[in-house]
Amino acid sequence: MHNKNVFIVFWFCMFSLFFTQKIIAVSLEKLVVLAEDYPPYNYLSEDGELKGIAVDLLVAAYKKAGIKLNPSYIKVQPWPRSYRQLEKDENTMLFSMTRTPARESLFRWAGPISKTKVVLIAKKSRKIRVGFTCELTNYFIGGILDDIGIQLVRELLGYNTNILTSPYANSLAKMLDRERIDLWAYEENTAKLFFERNNLDPNNFESIYTLSESELFYAFSLKTDQKIVDRLQKAIDEVRGNE
Structure with a gap:
């Protein structure tokens, strides 16, 4: 039993x-x-x-x-x-x-x-250098609404920052090249590929500030x-x- x-x-x-x-x-x-x-x-x-x-x-x-x-x-x-x-x-x-x-x-x-690195990207010819975080408020920063880049910028600088958002990374890559924005808050590897998609040389741009390294x-x-x-x-x- x-x-x-x-x-x-x-x-x-x-x-x-x-x-x-x-x-x-x-x-x-x-x-x-x-x-x-x-x-x-x-x-x-x-x-x-x-x-x-x-x-x-x-x-x-x-x-x-x-x-x-x-x-x-x-x-x-x-x-x-x-x-x-x-x-x-x-x-x-x-x-x-x-x-x-x-x-x-x-x-x-x-x-x-995967690992990921979110940065602020500038056009090399602009020769933008940031010694102190507060200096970032002097620039127009582009990004995608609710994307990690813009969220980290808000956390770092608050809501008094000059921010321009677009739902499309292609548009932001072009705006950075045409100097309609000073910095682009985005994932570093992804940004390089969007430059290439838009026939822009990634070597003409550089990461000048790291917002986060995560996953x-x-x-x-x-x-x-x-x-x-x-x-x-x-x-x-x-x-x-x-x-």
């Missing part, structure tokens, strides 16, 4: 584990997944396909979780729109996002994806079940373990 009870308990636990994993897998499948054009982490190729370091890792992690994720399922839109959507909607994921203390409690997190993550809305986030984190860890 004792062995029979142990057998029943064993199969009950196995069934419960299978059922729980199935529920989580279905939930992962139903997540709204958002991204922006942010090379080399996630970007649209010339043929319109979403590619990049973060995309490859996410597809591999989903596969580990038993789900096939087609990159075409991921919705690419301007960062400000996606950021607002992540703040208010449930079951939503956005990448790639820099994880900072200020953002920590606003979202749930899985990752990391990129997949961010989830707070209304997303933590079990879903944990499942993706487990899958990411398994992918990393095989590298």
Whole structure:
């Protein structure tokens, strides 16, 4: 009788584990997944396909979780729109996002994806040099609304800073080149690729101030079940373990 009870308990636990994993897998499948054009982490190729370091890792992690994720399922839109959507909607994921203390409690997190460096970029010919942080208030700083660059500038200098925002990095790269802004607050590697996209020589620009060195993550809305986030984190860890 004792062995029979142990057998029943064993199969009950196995069934419960299978059922729980199935529920989580279905939930992962139903997540709204958002991204922006942010090379080399996630970007649209010339043929319109979403590619990049973060995309490859996410597809591999989903596969580990038993789900096939087609990159075409991921919705690419301007960062400000996606950021607002992540703040208010449930079951939503956005990448790639820099994880900072200020953002920590606003979202749930899985990752990391990659290291990241956010800087202030100037045109070399301007020969801008900053000895003290307060000197940054003398310049017009460009960036994307709700992007980490502008958020860090606000934290550093407050709201009395001369800031010009655009939802598009292409526009900001051109504005910096045409000296419509003095500095561009953005991810260093990503900015270089946007210069190249716009037929601008990256060597004509330089990073003159480091705002942060951190890591990129997949961010989830707070209304997303933590079990879903944990499942993706487990899958990411398994992918990393095989590298």
